[in-house]
Amino acid sequence: LELVLLIPQADGEGNQRENVTRATDFDDALELIYATISCTDVGKKPKLSYKLATAAGKEAAISLASATDWEGLVAEVTAAEKKKKSSVAANILVTEQYILSLRAQLNIKKAPKGGRGKKKIQILDLEHAGSDDDDFDEGLGIMEKESKFVEQLQSHHGRCQLCGPSKACKIDVSGTHKVLSNNMLKAWARALAAETHGVTMVTPPRAGLFSMFFRSMAGPGGNPPATPGSMAPGYPPFMNPYAFMPWGMNGGMGGMPGMPGMSGEQLSTAVTPSPLPRGNHLASTSALDGMPSSDPPEMGALNPYPEIADFFRKVDIHYPRRCLLDLISNFDDQSYFNIDEIAKLGSADAISRAVSITTGNAAFILGEVMSEIKRIDK
Structure with a gap:
């Protein structure tokens, strides 16, 4: 449509x-x-x-x-x-x-509207910025801001050892290195220039273009659909020295932190793989490529409680009349992402006011959330 x-x-x-x-x-x-x-x-x-x-x-x-x-x-x-x-x-x-x-x-003449007592509207200079133009975007200024943010994003996300300095990349929710296209960089820069809530040099806008970076927006299993050529090739898990290593963990190896239990021979094999031939198979290599990118560790992964979107999908199977899937955006819009954040609101009335849902649904959601948290905390 x-x-x-x-x-x-x-x-x-x-x-x-x-x-x-x-x-x-x-x-x-x-x-x-x-x-x-x-x-x-x-x-x-x-x-x-x-x-x-x-x-x-x-x-x-x-x-x-x-x-x-x-x-x-x-x-x-x-x-x-x-x-x-x-x-x-x-x-x-x-x-x-x-x-x-x-x-x-543009020298377009139109008959003036209004009558006596109507305040005359000031005509503004649309080619030059002025102090009286508070009701308008600073057209050129915004474009300059966006251009600078594109450069900063390129620099910040262009330090990946796997993708190289010529490409900006970010790791998606499935662990794949996602190359940031020009359109993605421009959209991200525009959100930064507009000071969109929650958008930083690390966190992109919660828009469809960036759905692969948010578990609540990704497809089934947390894996967004991959597009050919959009993923950088990665090492198979058995050759990858970082694939199963928590960020920043120091291991037992004397000269190589973060690699416990690996012999010198294994270490040499892991960090010096044979060159992979170029071809279509590169796009289908394991998502767990693990090569450190410019991204910091995903702090959301440390939260033991499920994301609201995933939890609502699970509960909706048993209680479809609640239409919980339609309420996910209410919580996303107010930056509530995990179920413990709902519990912290304390009451059904507080939830109802915070995300603009009915008190009945708020009370039901709070009950389900508290039961799930109690189950996880056992």
């Missing part, structure tokens, strides 16, 4: 209806929106937000400034359409001041 966007336009009245596929990424959507508004060639871009056509009049608009925001828009439209059982459009919002300023910039 296609996604319906209602986009304002400087060279016409009302909104322009545009259809895009749900697989459209943020960059392509942004290009379409800017082209429809007629601001593609203007230095200062507008700050975008959106509201669904079904939203109440007083409901606040939601920012549309990153790939994560775009993922949220698509998910929100999908949920609304499922509930309404018909198509739901998303209104893309731009301030009236920007549209009027853009029309002045």
Whole structure:
């Protein structure tokens, strides 16, 4: 099904209806929106937000400034359409001041609206940043920030011994070295520039493009689908000196920390493998390649309690009427990822308020969580 966007336009009245596929990424959507508004060639871009056509009049608009925001828009439209059982459009919002300023910039003449007592709107310079432009993204400034963040991400994740300095990589939830594409670096940099909550140089946005790095977003068994050429080749587990070694553990070997129980001959074989021939089989080598990448150890792996998404999938099998799978995003959006974090909220009312779910579901979830924690702690 296609996604319906209602986009304002400087060279016409009302909104322009545009259809895009749900697989459209943020960059392509942004290009379409800017082209429809007629601001593609203007230095200062507008700050975008959106509201669904079904939203109440007083409901606040939601920012549309990153790939994560775009993922949220698509998910929100999908949920609304499922509930309404018909198509739901998303209104893309731009301030009236920007549209009027853009029309002045492009010499587009429109009849003024309003009457007596209406405050005259200041026309802004859309080619140069100014101190009075607080309602707008600093178009060029944002682009410069994104460019710098791309360089920093390339540097930070380009230190992998296996992939080499020419490629940025990150280890996914299955242990595979995932090469970060240009689109991934740009989306990550854009989220950093927008100061998206939870996004750092180590943690990417929780968006579909990065699902392979989050257990709650990965496919069955925690393994995201692999794409040919996207994985760097790894050593087979029996040749891998690090595959089963906890991060930073010091072993019993005198000159080689972290390798207990290995003889000198085994060590020599492990760290000096024969060159592997190039070919299609490289993409299917073991996910446990273990060669140290630029990533730090995954701290989430130290948590003995299951992730909320995995736990809800398990419970949903027995209690489908609770529709727990639909509630996973509520917890993700508020950065609750493991079930012990639910328990720490303390009460059903607190859970209900924190993630905007019914008190009945909150009480049920709390009961299931406490039972699971008690079972694990035995």
